[in-house]
Amino acid sequence: MNIKRGHTVKILAGKDRNKTGKVLSVNAKTGRVVVEGINIVTRHERSKKAGTKGQIIQLPGPMHLAKVQLLCPHCGKPTRIGLVCKHCGKEIK
């Protein structure tokens, strides 16, 4: 697992293709990542108490790691997941 929380990634597939966002969480078990502002899913939260309104909550949904590409935090270019960016030669942490 080379993509970590806080990395910036580019979306390669789906409705948010070509967008970039920050990784909010990585689930190594399922191979999925949650990226800020990407793959938004809407949830309707039912009201728990009588007389109060339910809420609509929008959250970024998990997506498969294969659909994102790591961007170098130094030069912003897509890079192979590795330790050193091939564009600027800087280490990716």
Ligand SMILES: [Zn+2]
């Ligand atoms: Zn770079």
